[in-house]
Amino acid sequence: MIKQTKSGKRKRLNQSIMFWVFRVLSLSVVAVLFIILAFIFIKGFKVLSWDFITQSPTEGMTSGGIYPAIIGTLWLIAGSMVFAFPIGVLAGIYNHEYAAWKPLKVFIRIMTNNLAGVPSIVFGLFGMSLFVNKLGFGDSILAGSLTLGLLALPVVIRTTEESLAAVDNSFRRASLALGATKWQTTSRVVFPIAFPNILTGLILSIGRVSGETAPILFTVAAYFLPKLPSGIFDQVMALPYHLYVLATSGIDVEKSRPIAYGTALVLIMIVLIMNLLANVLRNYFGRKYKVK
């Protein structure tokens, strides 16, 4: 006969209590995201229209659209990608696959983590003094992209390292045992396997970068500039800064509030679309280089 015991009851009670704690906590994280999204959506979707995303702001930013800011943000995303991706991925590869001397490896890792911890306003200040003033790029897409690129760099490096670390060593050994060099092994076997994960990390880092305000404040963002940029030395408007302006220092803050929420909604949508794209690409490449 199988009997109920007192200690058995107790451990099952403990089990279900802990299970509910975990369940409630993780669901509350999801709830927070949904509340933010719902809030922004309810407040912002009224102003959302085709004109809103294809027209310039008018009447002191109290009506009209946010087209220049969308274009500006897309420029900055593309620009920062161009700088951060190759440098970050190559640095990550170096540090994980090549750096043989352990102290150097650890030093680079600590410095990368420190870089990730630098407040974004400090990046903005640094970008202003180096790119805008010292190198003379002025307030420009180039200066802003470089600054945002620096901000994204540690994330890209760490994602690359972590993705490479997830590649089973047996693949490296198999390749080396066939007379392949380290570079052949890295570029033909290890990198393709790690690529889907690296890509996801890259796109997620874009999500972060596209919402940053502080780094573009002194380096590129224009308060009001209905004209589209004609090159990388032009200033642009950008969504996060535009949102900041509309919410705090517009001509009529009360009147432009709905537009502010609309702007927030567009910004969030861009980030969500990026994340969606990351998943689609990861699944595509993940199938191509399926490990198991």
Added chain:
Amino acid sequence: MKVIETIDLNVHYKEVHALKNVTMSMNKLSITALMGPSGCGKSTYLRALNRMNDLIEGCKVSGQVLIEGDNAYARDIHVDDLRKKVGMVFQKPNPFPMSIFENVAYGLRVNGVRDKKFIHEQVEKAIHQAALWDEVKDFLKKSAMDLSGGQQQRLCIARALVIEPSVLLMDEPTSALDPISSAKIEELMFDLKKNYTIVIVTHNIQQAARISDNTAFFYIGELIELGTTKEIFTNPKNERTQNYITGRFG
């Protein structure tokens, strides 16, 4: 003719003296089995032959490894040239996440072969040699990850054979496989012996008895006894060898 010869081979992993003064040689087109209990140095010895030990941090090798008369550790020998001559098959099947064809073609491609026709011929030949052709000939473009464990291991053998090494090192190649797949690989080794000098590490005493011409018994980093497999299994000279093959320890 001696294809592999080691003279006073010593391997240290940091403070651990993993291999002690091992002097032995393998004749051309023979199968030599290395056996012994875990940690006896047999895998270390195998990896010393194609310098895979170089990848292990803190590993130091002294003494000589001669592959067809050339010192594998000489300064003017490039490790990738050495590994082209001395192929290796690992314990766990580890095909690349690529197509079956590309897995085998990889060895040719990294060694600079561009001629498509030649690559096709060599790949087909290698898959034939690994006794896998009939099972995969219609799916060469399919991912190698979809094959069974035994097929994957034979694919790894084909991958090692395609660059035509003179030596094939096998590190417990059947320990992760079911008995039927293992039997297929053992059968395959008899065919491979016609063209390759094989060194196999095995935990399985019966396997060593079945397939090898010569057997070496290692114990705590030392080569205890080396002889023809028949001698070792019928009339071992050393007491520890006798105890090991009769299952008294190991």
